[in-house]
Every structure is written in structure tokens, then in C-alpha cells.
């Protein structure tokens with residue numbers, strides 16, 4: 001009797017989440033507003049996170065973008081990388097795919113049990129949702145506004161705290177350098193005559209895109225991506241901006257000389 005009592009007292013510790021089996025839930029399909037309204041009753045905090053996170057709003061993803069429009073397997077489906085990469089093809093996915101995390105997750109794909117909640121120690125290597133929707137956070141767990149502590153806590157579930165601090169410090173240095181290049185380029189561009197020619201506008205867009213690539217290379221721990229699409233690309237932008245401004249100034253000087261010769 002005593003033994004059973006002890007077991008019963010321990011039981012809550014081993015029950016992961018108070019979720020119900022899929023077949024006990026109303027099956028669906030549901031509309032977006034049905035998902036939101038019913039879940040707002042069940043768990044207003046989850047809906048608040050989603051509303052304030054990047055996926056609410058008309059251009060984002062409703063609930064069904066990640067979960068599908070039924071309850072069958074809806075949590076497990078949403079944890080898989082392919083759900084995220086379906087919408088985030090391009091730099092975000094590419095930078096992750098070239099990282100060790102991306103490679104290991106891809107290799108372990110068939111052995112990975114996506115029914116596991118996204119909690120510390122449940123995965124060998126982090127997939128997109130492990131980092132960005134960690135522990136059922138429906139905002140963005142990796143957003144810089146969350147502060148470095150949250151990120152540190154998640155990374156150090158698998159790496160030593162010291163290693164993680166070193167990665168953060170070198171990542172910050174990379175971003176600081178990228179920001180210096182970005183502002184140098186912007187200063188050069190804004191010092192030219194108004195209105196800005198199309199060529200400079202597109203060079204400014206390149207700068208912003210390549211600065212984002214540095215952020216992704218750093219955030220996704222992909223030195224390869226950083227190398228091919230980050231800092232060296234920014235260096236190239238600065239050279240092209242200087243060239244463009246030099247050519248513009250020369251053409252303008254020529255034009256000015258031509259008019260002054262005409263006047264003479």
C-alpha cells in the first residue's frame with residue numbers, strides 16, 4: 001500500500017503535458033477563427049504569444065499553416081523542419097541546412113521522434129522549431145528582444161555554458177563588423193547627390209540583404225554560409241558602391257565641363 005502511494009505521488013512528475021490523445025479531441029477540419037477562439041478559452045497565454053509573434057497577421061501563418069486544419073497529429077507535424085522550410089525557403093533555410101545542426105537533423109530524420117515536446121534534452125540536434133518555438137513558445141524564442149539569457153539556456157542544454165558564451169561573443173563581433181560596413185555603405189550612398197540613382201538604390205538593398213545573411217550565418221551557426229554570403233559579400237558591396245559613386249561623379253564633372261565649354 002505504501003509503495004503504491006509513493007508511486008501515485010511520483011506520477012505527476014512523469015506525465016509530460018496534460019494533453020489528450022488525438023482521438024479524444026474534436027477531429028475538425030476547423031477554420032482559423034475556430035482554432036483561435038476555442039484555444040483562446042483553453043490557453044489565452046498561447047494565443048497572446050502567437051498574436052505578438054511573427055506569425056499572426058494577414059501575411060503570416062495562421063494555426064493551420066503549421067498544424068494543418070485538423071487535430072490528427074497536429075503537434076508532431078508542426079515540429080518537423082519541413083513545415084518551416086516550406087514557407088521559409090531561401091536564406092533562412094539555406095543557412096540552417098549548411099550548419100552542423102541542419103546536417104545532423106537531416107541525417108537523423110528517420111530516427112527522430114517528433115512526438116517529443118521541444119524541451120531540453122529531448123532532441124539530439126535542434127531543428128527549426130526546437131530553437132524558435134521552444135517549450136511551446138508561440139512567439140519567437142530566438143528573437144533578440146527575448147534577451148541573451150533565454151538563448152543561452154536553450155543552447156546550454158546541449159553545449160557547455162562556456163562554449164555557448166564563446167559562440168555568442170564571436171557572433172556579436174561578426175555582427176558589429178557587419179553593422180560598421182552597413183553604415184559605411186549607407187553614409188557613402190547618402191553623401192551623393194539627390195535623388196538617389198536606381199543603381200545606388202539596388203546597392204543599398206544588397207547591403208541590407210548581406211547584413212541579414214551575416215545575422216543568419218551567426219544565428220544558425222553556419223560558418224560556410226557566413227563565408228559565402230556574409231562578410232565577403234558586404235566587402236564586395238562597398239567596392240561596388242565606391243565604383244558607382246566614382247563613375248557618377250566623373251560623369252557629372254564631364255557634364256559640367258561640357259556645359260562650361262559651351263558657355264565659353
Ligand code: HEC
Pocket residue numbers: 017019035036039046047050055061062063064065066067075078079116117118119129133134135136137138
Ligand atoms: C510557426 C508554426 C506554428 C504556428 C503558426 C502555430 N503553432 Fe502551435 N505549435 C507549434 C509547434 C512547433 C508546437 C510544439 C511545441 C512543443 O513541443 O513545445 C506547437 C504546439 C501547440 C499546442 C500544444 C501545446 C502543448 O501544451 O503541448 C497547441 C494547443 C497549439 N500549438 C495550438 C496552436 C494554435 C491554436 C495556433 C494558432 C493560434 C498555433 N498553434 C499556431 C507550431 C506552431
Ligand code: HEC
Pocket residue numbers: 018019020022025026028029030031032034035036038039042043063064067068069070071073074075076
Ligand atoms: C472546439 C474547440 C477546439 C477547436 C475548434 C480546435 N481545438 Fe485544438 N484542442 C482542443 C482541445 C480541448 C485540446 C486538448 C487540450 C490542449 O491540448 O490544450 C486541443 C489540442 C490541440 C493541440 C495539441 C495536440 C497534442 O497532441 O498535444 C493542437 C496542436 C491543436 N489543438 C491545434 C488546433 C488547431 C490548429 C485548430 C484549428 C485547425 C484547433 N486546434 C481547433 C480544442 C479545440
Ligand code: HEC
Pocket residue numbers: 054055059060061062065066078079083084085086087088128129132133140
Ligand atoms: C505558412 C507559412 C509559414 C510557416 C509554415 C512558417 N512560417 Fe515563419 N513566417 C512566415 C511569414 C509570412 C513570416 C513573416 C514575414 C517574414 O519575416 O518572413 C514569418 C516569420 C518568421 C520568423 C521571424 C522572421 C523575422 O524576420 O523576424 C521566424 C523566426 C519564423 N517565421 C520561423 C518559423 C519556424 C521555426 C517555422 C516552423 C515551426 C515557421 N516559421 C513556419 C511564414 C511561415
Ligand code: HEC
Pocket residue numbers: 081084085088092093096097101126127128129131132142143144151215216218219220
Ligand atoms: C540552433 C538554433 C536555431 C535553429 C536550429 C534555427 N534557428 Fe533560425 N535563428 C536562430 C537565431 C539565434 C537567429 C538570430 C536571431 C536574432 O539575433 O535576431 C535566427 C534567425 C532566424 C530568422 C531571421 C529572424 C530575424 O530576426 O531576422 C529566421 C526567419 C529563422 N531563423 C528561421 C529558421 C528556420 C526556418 C529554421 C530551420 C530551417 C531555423 N531558423 C533554425 C536560431 C536557430
Ligand code: HEC
Pocket residue numbers: 099100101104121123124125126131151154155156157158159164167168221223
Ligand atoms: C538539442 C541539442 C543542441 C542544441 C539545443 C544546440 N546544439 Fe549546437 N550542436 C549540437 C550537436 C549535436 C552538434 C554537432 C556536434 C558538435 O560539434 O558538438 C552541435 C554543433 C554546434 C556547433 C559547431 C558548429 C561547427 O560547424 O563546428 C556550434 C558552434 C553550436 N553547435 C552552437 C550552438 C548554439 C549557439 C546553440 C543555441 C543557439 C546550439 N548550438 C544549440 C547540439 C545542439
